[in-house]
Amino acid sequence: MAQQVQGVVAVGKGEPVRIETITVPDPGPGEAVVDIQACGVCHTDLHYREGGINDDFPFLLGHEAAGVVESVGAGVTDVAPGDFVILNWRAVCGQCRACLRGRPWYCFNTHNATRKMTLAGKGTELTPALGIGAFAEKTLVAAGQCTKVDPAASPAAAGLLGCGVMAxxxxxxxxxxxxxxxxxxxxxxxxxxxxxxxxxxxxxxxxxxxxxxxxxxxxxxxxxxxxxxxxxxxxxxxxxxxxxxxxxxxxxxxxxxxxxxxxxxxxxxxxxxxxxxxxxxxxxxxxxxxxxxxxxxxxxxxxxxWYGDCLPSRDFPMLIDLYLQGRLDLDAFVTETIPLQDVEKAFGRMHQGDVLRSVVVF
Missing domain, CATH: 3.40.50.720 (NAD(P)-binding Rossmann-like Domain)
Known part of the structure; x- marks a missing residue:
């Protein structure tokens, strides 16, 4: 059954972001709905807002995220409801020429969810940032975008592996x-x-x-x-x-x-x-x-x-283990934690060079 949640949307080039009600559909085959626990504010989100990526507005922003799988669609076997996961924007296909040559970190055909999240009451389709859209209480992604890691990790720190820190x-x-x-x-x-x-x-x-x-x-x-x-x-x-x-x-x-x-x-x-x-x-x-x-x-x-030439299934669990052993200080990258409504203010602090990462915590 589709759910309605709050999310941060960029409605037009250079316009301040808004908190909107988002409709998240049930996951289709090969998809998962994730209950977001934390999501970092990345320069890429600002590039989306400024129209620097493309002009497929409105955008559902956010992509450096960690959370818990709530539900999965047909055919999903790698993750299950209750798994603590980091989201990634390179869900490898396993079939392109890079994957078949044993270089999946170069996958040329990464994929996202095919079902669309929309603005509630309007039906307007949203473009999720980097195929994720995690400045929202829940989001819909391809199951391959979910990498299971040790749940002992702090969501605010772990989510940063989803983009900038991993890069x-x-x-x-x-x-x-x-x-x-x-x-x-x-x-x-x-x-x-x-x-x-x-x-x-x-x-x-x-x-x-x-x-x-x-x-x-x-x-x-x-x-x-x-x-x-x-x-x-x-x-x-x-x-x-x-x-x-x-x-x-x-x-x-x-x-x-x-x-x-x-x-x-x-x-x-x-x-x-x-x-x-x-x-x-x-x-x-x-x-x-x-x-x-x-x-x-x-x-x-x-x-x-490209994305640190990472393979999420290999690199995310390893780096989380190093973090939990005290050998990688991911917490040092979390300058502040903020509520969802402060994303626009975080963009301003980013321009001023005051933060490594502001992290939205739900």
């Missing part, structure tokens, strides 16, 4: 292949960049250099594992990284800003045959120009990291 950790561990003894530099120390620092620490990097223009973010980076910090307002980050690595540059440089100028810094701050990982999200109009002889002459790898 950063995965950029270091999965995409960058950071190994024991490596030198790593991270440019941009917001939520994703600081997660990359935490990932580099988990991987055993010997030296982790955090670069940002905000000393508050650099202080947080130190708490999460950075061994050195560089304020790029005050010194050239390429020269600073080279000075800290005996003149060579870092083995892996992770660019977590998504701008041409910071990407060029990352490119020239790496050692010969080193790796650059782009995990910051650029806007469509941005262009990058590099001397091709430098691309050839410096060797190594230039990579983009």
């Amino acid at each position: 950063g950790i995965g950029a270091a561990i999965n995409t960058g292949n950071v190994g024991r003894g490596d030198t790593v530099a991270v440019i941009g120390c917001g939520g994703v960049g600081n997660a990359a620092i935490a990932g580099a620490r988990l991987a055993g990097a010997a030296k982790i250099i955090a670069v940002d223009i905000d000393d508050r973010k650099l202080a947080t980076a130190t708490g999460l594992g950075a061994t050195h910090t560089v304020n790029s307002r005050e010194s050239d980050p390429v020269e600073a990284i080279r000075d800290l690595t005996s003149g060579f540059g870092a083995d892996v440089v992770i660019e977590a800003v998504g701008r041409p100028e910071t990407y060029r810094q990352a490119f020239y701050a790496r050692d010969l045959a080193g790796t650059v990982v782009l995990v910051g999200v650029p806007t469509p109009e941005m262009q990058l120009e590099l001397p091709l002889i430098d691309v050839f002459g410096r060797g190594g790898a230039l990579k983009s990291s």
